[in-house]
Amino acid sequence: MRENILEAKKIIDTSKYVVAITGAGISVDSGVPTFQGTDGLWTRFGKPSLNSYSDFIKDPDKWWLKEIKYTSSPYINELRKTLELAKPNIGHKILKLMENMDLIKMLITQNIDGLHQDLGTNNLIEIHGNRNKFRCISCNWRKNREEKKITRIPDPCMRCGKIMKFDSVMFGEPIPKDVLKSSRDSIDYADCVLSIGTSSTVRPAAGLFWIAKSQNAKLIEINISPTKLTNYCDVVINGSTSEILPELFEILNN
Ligand SMILES: [Zn+2]
Structure with missing residues (x-):
């Protein structure tokens, strides 16, 4: 495994624009349940x-x-x-440190838990939205949710007066165009994409890996188990993100 991490370091060190894409796996150690799998909410x-x-x-x-x-x-x-109850874990923290060191240019998350945002990650795209925000269904204007518990219907959009919903994307709801576009733009710049704690099967994020691959970006996968993407990756590191990311970070600093 150490060899794979060294290989990942080589790629990251020589890349100009690294994009990280995170999924449910990174928030497991923050107590956020996954949807599928044995303990998953849907199961x-x-x-x-x-x-x-x-x-x-x-x-x-x-x-x-x-x-x-x-x-x-x-x-x-x-x-x-x-x-x-969820709080950011060491995996979220390492990614924030990698952003601070300019090792990651953009972080795209599929998680709605807002844990990357809570750490102040600046270059962040929440492709499925953030449950701690409201979003206008018409113009996509977003607003932080001030109260933890919802006690009244949110006020209409300050910009256009239309209805506000949770920013998190619902089943059957199209991904907001603004996040879709910024995700695609960042992938077009990317010469390396890190797939972190994601099964890489849910669109549109899953599609981003294939676009990156077709544009000759290097793919590095960090996940507890193999995925559909595994065979197409340049480096695969198997393990929990809370264990692997600190090790990777240490090696990146050597
Ligand atoms: Zn609006």
């Missing part, structure tokens, strides 16, 4: 409605009232509880 509670966005759009007030009264599905209630 325990069943797959949620795949129409959650159209349910919201049909009657946003009714949707918010359910949220306020905690009568959403048990799966949502469980997710909310764990997100309220």
Whole structure:
């Protein structure tokens, strides 16, 4: 494994624009449950409605009232509880240090837990949104959520007056165009992409790896188990992100 980490260092040291893409694996040690897998939320509670966005759009007030009264599905209630308690772990911290040292130019996360944001990561794209923010369904204006618990329906958008929803992307909801574009732009610059704690199967993030690959960027995968991307990577480091990232960081500093 050490050899693979040394190989990863060589690539990172010689790359000009490194993009890191993170997934659920990096937040496991912060207590955020994954969706699939043995302990996953969907395994325990069943797959949620795949129409959650159209349910919201049909009657946003009714949707918010359910949220306020905690009568959403048990799966949502469980997710909310764990997100309220989650704190960034060593993996998030190392990525922030790598940003500070200019080793990572852009961090794209598929997680909605806001843990990269909590550390003040500057060059961050939350491709599935952030549950600690609200977003306008029309113009994408975003606002930080001030209260931890939602006690009233959020005010309409300050810019255009339309309805606000959680920034986190729902099933059936298109990825907001602004984050999609900035993700794609950063991948076009990338000569190295780190895949960190992600199964690399959920679009659109999964597609970004293939675009990067087709543009001759090097791919480095850090994940607990092999993925569909594994065979196409230049370096694969198997292990938990909380163990591997500190080791990688130490070697990068040597
Ligand atoms: Zn708006």
